[in-house]
Amino acid sequence: MRIVHFSDIHAGLFPRKAAAFFDKRLLGALNYLLRRKHACRPERIQRLAARLEQLAPDWVVCCGDLSCIGSPEEFALACDWLRPIREAVADRFIFVPGNHDAYVHDPAGKQALAKIFHELNSRRWQLSDLPLAMSSKDAQLIMIPGAVPVGMLRSSGRLSPDDCTRLTAILNEPRNASNTIRIGIAHFPPCRADGRPFQTRRALDGADAILAQLATGRLDVLLCGHVHEPFAYELPNRATVLCAGSLTLTGSFVVLDYEPGQHWSWQFHHVDAV
Numbered sequence: 001m002r003i004v005h006f007s008d009i010h011a012g013l014f015p016r017k018a019a020a021f022f023d024k025r026l027l028g029a030l031n032y033l034l035r036r037k038h039a040c041r042p043e044r045i046q047r048l049a050a051r052l053e054q055l056a057p058d059w060v061v062c063c064g065d066l067s068c069i070g071s072p073e074e075f076a077l078a079c080d081w082l083r084p085i086r087e088a089v090a091d092r093f094i095f096v097p098g099n100h101d102a103y104v105h106d107p108a109g110k111q112a113l114a115k116i117f118h119e120l121n122s123r124r125w126q127l128s129d130l131p132l133a134m135s136s137k138d139a140q141l142i143m144i145p146g147a148v149p150v151g152m153l154r155s156s157g158r159l160s161p162d163d164c165t166r167l168t169a170i171l172n173e174p175r176n177a178s179n180t181i182r183i184g185i186a187h188f189p190p191c192r193a194d195g196r197p198f199q200t201r202r203a204l205d206g207a208d209a210i211l212a213q214l215a216t217g218r219l220d221v222l223l224c225g226h227v228h229e230p231f232a233y234e235l236p237n238r239a240t241v242l243c244a245g246s247l248t249l250t251g252s253f254v255v256l257d258y259e260p261g262q263h264w265s266w267q268f269h270h271v272d273a274v
Helices: 018-022 024-039 043-055 072-089 107-120 161-172 207-215
Strands: 002-006 059-062 093-095 132-136 139-143 181-185 221-224 231-234 240-243 252-257 265-270
Touching: 002 043, 018 024, 043 072, 059 072, 072 093, 072 107, 093 107, 139 161, 161 207, 221 252
Parallel strands: 002 059, 059 093, 139 181, 181 221, 221 240
Antiparallel strands: 002 252, 132 139, 231 240, 252 265
């Protein structure tokens, strides 16, 4: 089984709503215009799409932050950017939201996020279904939430007590077979590249619960994004956190391979590499 994993494409557009100039969206839009816009290279998405035939993945996973401020216009732009990948892999595309996709408490943005979640996941699930599990070939894929609106200067997330309870129940279920790998798909890494926790303003509230599942072997691999530079953190039991970095900002993505009865392997790639 092979998974191609990328994250954080950050499609950005200046807000059209006047209300956006009086909340967190103004800061997000300015951050995009002054910083991310100059580094963001959406053509890297097409370069990844061109490699997919050769890579032949069973699944392509996007770990969130399609947008900058979670507006309907940005989600529409992100869908346009992602079209080459979706055409290449059809219904083998999986998406979980990031903190920029759930940026503020805006009804139009929430509705657009719910719609794009449903569409990008081939209409299999609703956003409210998270966390959820799906069996595929020799793997069980566990989709984990965490993207919620937070304060003005924060880029953190939160697993609610109900989320943690539902996730624990999923992972307490017996595996389909002894050689089935369990792969978590989330936006937020539960720790830094060296295993240390994030500062509160960037951390996932509930990260300890995910680390506990990795440490006890109920979860084997966690695919994530949020941090724009790629990294891998391996726990003592060889459970692994794989952060893909940002496809459009740093050009990075991950290929994860698993053969039943063998240990999984991964490799970081760069779309600009010859």
